[in-house]
Amino acid sequence: MPYHEFECSKCIPERKKHAVIKGPGEDLTSALPLGYLNTIPGTISERGCAYCGAKHVIGTPMKDVIHLSHGPIGCTYDTWQTKRYISDNDNFQIKYTFATDMKEKHVVFGAEKLLKQNMLEAFKAFPHIKRMTIYQTCASALIGDDLNAIAQEVMDELPDVDIFVCNSPGFAGPSQSGGHHKINIAWINQKVGTVEPKAITSDYVINYVGEYNIQGDQEVMSDFFKRMGVQILSTFTGNGSYDDLRAMHRAHLNVLECARSAEYICNELRVRYGIPRLDIDGFGFEPLGNSLRKIALFFGIEERAQAIIDEETARWKPELDWYKVRLTGKKVCLWPGGSKLWHWAHVIHAEMGLDVVSVYTKFGHQGDMEKGISRCEEGALAIDDPNELEGLEAMETLKPDIILTGKRPGEVAKKIRVPYLNAHGYHNGPWKGWEGWVRFARDIYNAIYSPIHELSRLDISKDEIPGDKGFVTQRMLSDANLPEEVRNSATLREYTGKFDCLEALRHKTYPTFERKAAAAVAG
Amino acid sequence: MHCEIKDKERAGIINPIFTCQPCGAQFASIGIKDSIGIVHGGQGCVMFVRLLISQHLKESFELASSSVHEDGAVFGACGRVEQAVDVLLMRYPHVKVVPIISTCLTEVIGDDIEGVVRKLNEGLLPEKYPGREVHLIPIHTPSFVGSMISGYDIAVREFVKYFARKTEPSGKLNVITGWVNPGDVTALKHLLKMMDIDATVLFEIEAFDSPLMPEGNHVSHGDTTIEDLRGTANALGTIALNRYEGGKAAEYLANEFDIPTLIGPTPIGIRNTDTFLKNLKTLTGKPIPEKLVRERGIAIDALTDLTHMFFADKRVAIYGNPDMVIGLAQFCLDLEMKPKLLLFGDDNQGYKTDPRLLELAENVDYDMEIVTNADFWELENRIKEGLELDLILGHSKGRFISIDHNIPMVRVGFPTYDRAGLYRHPIVGYAGAIWLAEQMANTLFADMEHKKVREWSLNVW
Numbered sequence: 006m007p008y009h010e011f012e013c014s015k016c017i018p019e020r021k022k023h024a025v026i027k028g029p030g031e032d033l034t035s036a037l038p039l040g041y042l043n044t045i046p047g048t049i050s051e052r053g054c055a056y057c058g059a060k061h062v063i064g065t066p067m068k069d070v071i072h073l074s075h076g077p078i079g080c081t082y083d084t085w086q087t088k089r090y091i092s093d094n095d096n097f098q099i100k101y102t103f104a105t106d107m108k109e110k111h112v113v114f115g116a117e118k119l120l121k122q123n124m125l126e127a128f129k130a131f132p133h134i135k136r137m138t139i140y141q142t143c144a145s146a147l148i149g150d151d152l153n154a155i156a157q158e159v160m161d162e163l164p165d166v167d168i169f170v171c172n173s174p175g176f177a178g179p180s181q182s183g184g185h186h187k188i189n190i191a192w193i194n195q196k197v198g199t200v201e202p203k204a205i206t207s208d209y210v211i212n213y214v215g216e217y218n219i220q221g222d223q224e225v226m227s228d229f230f231k232r233m234g235v236q237i238l239s240t241f242t243g244n245g246s247y248d249d250l251r252a253m254h255r256a257h258l259n260v261l262e263c264a265r266s267a268e269y270i271c272n273e274l275r276v277r278y279g280i281p282r283l284d285i286d287g288f289g290f291e292p293l294g295n296s297l298r299k300i301a302l303f304f305g306i307e308e309r310a311q312a313i314i315d316e317e318t319a320r321w322k323p324e325l326d327w328y329k330v331r332l333t334g335k336k337v338c339l340w341p342g343g344s345k346l347w348h349w350a351h352v353i354h355a356e357m358g359l360d361v362v363s364v365y366t367k368f369g370h371q372g373d374m375e376k377g378i379s380r381c382e383e384g385a386l387a388i389d390d391p392n393e394l395e396g397l398e399a400m401e402t403l404k405p406d407i408i409l410t411g412k413r414p415g416e417v418a419k420k421i422r423v424p425y426l427n428a429h430g431y432h433n434g435p436w437k438g439w440e441g442w443v444r445f446a447r448d449i450y451n452a453i454y455s456p457i458h459e460l461s462r463l464d465i466s467k468d469e470i471p472g473d474k475g476f477v478t479q480r481m482l483s484d485a486n487l488p489e490e491v492r493n494s495a496t497l498r499e500y501t502g503k504f505d506c507l508e509a510l511r512h513k514t515y516p517t518f519e520r521k522a523a524a525a526v527a528g
Numbered sequence: 529m530h531c532e533i534k535d536k537e538r539a540g541i542i543n544p545i546f547t548c549q550p551c552g553a554q555f556a557s558i559g560i561k562d563s564i565g566i567v568h569g570g571q572g573c574v575m576f577v578r579l580l581i582s583q584h585l586k587e588s589f590e591l592a593s594s595s596v597h598e599d600g601a602v603f604g605a606c607g608r609v610e611q612a613v614d615v616l617l618m619r620y621p622h623v624k625v626v627p628i629i630s631t632c633l634t635e636v637i638g639d640d641i642e643g644v645v646r647k648l649n650e651g652l653l654p655e656k657y658p659g660r661e662v663h664l665i666p667i668h669t670p671s672f673v674g675s676m677i678s679g680y681d682i683a684v685r686e687f688v689k690y691f692a693r694k695t696e697p698s699g700k701l702n703v704i705t706g707w708v709n710p711g712d713v714t715a716l717k718h719l720l721k722m723m724d725i726d727a728t729v730l731f732e733i734e735a736f737d738s739p740l741m742p743e744g745n746h747v748s749h750g751d752t753t754i755e756d757l758r759g760t761a762n763a764l765g766t767i768a769l770n771r772y773e774g775g776k777a778a779e780y781l782a783n784e785f786d787i788p789t790l791i792g793p794t795p796i797g798i799r800n801t802d803t804f805l806k807n808l809k810t811l812t813g814k815p816i817p818e819k820l821v822r823e824r825g826i827a828i829d830a831l832t833d834l835t836h837m838f839f840a841d842k843r844v845a846i847y848g849n850p851d852m853v854i855g856l857a858q859f860c861l862d863l864e865m866k867p868k869l870l871l872f873g874d875d876n877q878g879y880k881t882d883p884r885l886l887e888l889a890e891n892v893d894y895d896m897e898i899v900t901n902a903d904f905w906e907l908e909n910r911i912k913e914g915l916e917l918d919l920i921l922g923h924s925k926g927r928f929i930s931i932d933h934n935i936p937m938v939r940v941g942f943p944t945y946d947r948a949g950l951y952r953h954p955i956v957g958y959a960g961a962i963w964l965a966e967q968m969a970n971t972l973f974a975d976m977e978h979k980k981v982r983e984w985s986l987n988v989w
Contacts, residue, residue: 013619016618017619044597045595045611046615047592047612047613047615047616051575052575076632077632078546079573079632081544082546083547083577085543085544086924087580099928102543103540104541106539108875109670112632112672122539126538127542130905130909142632143601143631143632143633144633144636175571175572175633176570176601179595180571416582416588420748
């Protein structure tokens with residue numbers, strides 16, 4: 006597994022050990038790219054800052070909280086309305102953002118008074134919201150404002166409010182990952198164990214951790230848990246409620262989805278409260294089925310999980326396979342932020358037939374690369390902390406059929422005629438769950454076989470203009486070389502779900518399962 | 529009946545209208561050809577601004593970070609700039625202009641970016657890059673001063689100040705556009721061409737709306753050259769369309785090189801476009817041609833179809849970039865509408881003495897409020913407390929107010945990411961007047977149909 010040296014990065018030798026190509030028969034002992042090191046300035050890296058890792062990734066998806074950033078206005082503005090972490094309370098956390106709007110005089114004389122005034126104003130503007138998180142920024146960290154002290158003062162003055170302090174300025178770490186860590190630890194230190202759960206309604210109680218409800222992922226996954234009779238005490242943090250998260254210590258199991266951003270709190274919950282950690286995957290039929298089985302096995306309710314797996318597989322497998330036969334052999338670059346490279350690397354090959362030709366991570370650590378590289382195909386190029394030119398060079402040499410990455414790098418890909426899907430916010434998600442995985446496959450199919458790409462390659466000044474067709478459909482492109490029996494298969498079918506697959510979930514009722522204790526009393 | 533210009537009373541911000549200064553400097557710097565700016569601060573200050581710009585224009589632009597981490601914040605991070613410049617120059621051989629844009633972080637710790645630039649100019653550049661044309665330009669944009677508007681204003685001035693050199697009169701006119709869209713530049717260039725005026729447009733960003741070509745990679749960037757910037761000192765005059773975005777550069781050129789200068793009005797609407805043409809005529813001596821009389825006539829004709837029947841007395845709230853807000857308010861008044869609330873998203877003290885705002889305050893014949901240092905809560909809370917509006921004009925960050933309160937909204941300004949292709953259309957000039965009026969009309973029509981309010985009236989008009 007030799008290191009891969011990019012032509013464009015030969016002049017910066019430090020980059021040499023940040024990319025590898027997975028050779029035949031090689032395992033991770035031969036090489037692993039460096040990870041989570043300081044960024045080389047001026048490379049046009051894709052990385053963000055520790056403030057956004059704390060506030061924008063983990064903090065803000067909490068739905069019933071005033072999210073107030075203490076600093077100049079930009080941090081707040083820039084991290085507002087740029088992600089799709091929805092909620093079932095009318096998206097308060099997306100619609101409203103708060104900033105102390107620190108000015109020069111505050112930098113000089115201190116901004117603690119300003120902070121306090123802001124906190125009181127915010128509670129006054131939204132009297133039904135009684136919870137708040139205040140986020141430090143570069144400026145407020147450097148002038149040394151004591152956020153904890155002000156939070157305590159306000160809590161003393163307003164006894165019905167509770168305030169969480171997140172000290173994670175932008176400079177605190179090589180990337181957003183530093184902020185993930187800081188807010189995980191701050192939450193368990195400050196808030197976990199400070200209230201008891203509103204009600205324990207099941208014998209099987211979990212915290213669902215590292216799940217941010219992108220386009221409704223959390224709601225899709227919660228549906229499975231509820232059908233199994235498992236109570237979700239809290240979700241850290243997508244569609245999650247502040248007070249539920251204060252009661253995390255009462256769960257029996259921590260079910261962890263994004264280990265990159267939220268393993269810290271799981272590890273602490275294990276150490277401090279003895280709650281085991283179980284890593285799961287919500288993406289892909291097999292990993293999701295195995296995940297539900299593992300949770301069920303832990304609680305001894307395997308048959309409940311199996312019933313869901315059987316039902317969902319029967320419903321959606323014919324649709325997934327419709328896409329698989331049409332996507333097999335297509336090359337994909339998995340270029341997300343951190344955890345999705347390993348969440349998707351193997352299963353996208355096994356279940357959709359795509360060949361992963363490259364994985365990259367903006368803020369992942371070596372552990373993420375280990376998992377990602379071990380799950381991707383031979384010859385795949387793995388890049389840590391990629392930059393603009395390396396991304397372009399990789400796309401030009403690998404010639405992927407599709408790239409899964411962020412919105413802005415997606416614009417770069419567009420210009421070299423590589424279709425992109427938004428790996429962070431999704432195109433038409435949710436992408437978790439059985440149906441979600443089919444929606445993902447459909448998005449990939451639509452992107453790869455869009456007639457627009459064929460048109461984009463035609464040079465009307467030099468090429469022969471076909472002129473023989475008035476239009477082309479995706480099926481005309483995807484099915485051209487498929488055998489007759491596959492093309493007209495009676496068992497396979499295209500996606501049949503709705504444009505919005507969440508609405509029904511939000512009004513669904515669930516069976517009640519008899520509790521062990523209750524059963525014993527009754528008996 | 530009265531109109532008051534006042535500051536927001538609350539200390540804090542609930543939903544900001546503007547972002548901070550470094551964003552403005554970054555938006556200005558991508559207008560220059562062969563330029564990649566280095567933002568000296570944390571990585572988010574660049575990453576999110578690049579995202580914001582790409583949300584608005586659906587293109588990616590190159591901007592670098594000095595990636596200041598904890599050690600730099602504690603011990604000083606000038607070394608990060610040195611390294612960033614070197615890495616950038618090595619890997620981007622075409623780059624000639626490198627603005628070094630400061631942030632709150634590096635202003636608070638007091639990094640001496642002028643000192644770094646001097647050091648690089650004496651050391652790295654002659655030693656490692658002999659013969660290569662490289663311009664390192666410090667731009668101070670602490671985030672805790674002003675807003676993205678002043679950041680843009682400062683950056684334009686710094687670029688002009690750095691490059692402008694008096695040589696021979698060029699006979700050209702400087703046109704400083706302010707923070708506009710590619711469609712606006714197209715419209716302005718059209719007017720200049722009609723007037724037969726040879727102009728230097730700062731910044732030449734028509735190419736921000738860049739093509740997807742059959743061969744090769746196309747990186748979006750502006751087309752203003754170093755020569756263009758140098759030549760600004762030799763122009764026969766300067767017109768800055770906006771007082772708050774580009775006004776500083778215009779004043780600099782006027783003071784330093786005695787260039788006849790006119791700042792404003794922003795040519796939004798018929799009346800302001802007329803004045804713009806008059807100003808062009810004044811500075812160049814060129815007549816306004818018959819063809820523009822006809823173009824104006826087409827616009828007037830289009831507006832006449834709409835005003836009395838649909839626009840009259842419609843109550844409007846407007847927010848966004850200050851010159852644009854003022855221009856839109858003036859245009860709305862000419863269209864018989866009633867701008868009820870104008871929001872300016874920063875604390876620039878100049879607003880209170882802005883003659884255009886004073887003129888509004890003196891002459892509007894209904895209650896109107898003008899709020900400075902404003903946020904979106906100033907709008908939403910007024911709606912909650914009973915302010916009745918028929919239309920909102922502003923950028924996409926205010927979209928949920930329109931959605932939740934069922935008030936139709938025309939997206940205008942920066943950013944407009946929740947509507948397709950708006951950057952392609954002008955809001956300035958006669959073409960812009962037509963586009964704006966028809967957008968407003970069609971938005972009102974769709975709302976009438978959606979709410980089933982007098983929707984039948986559109987059967988015949």
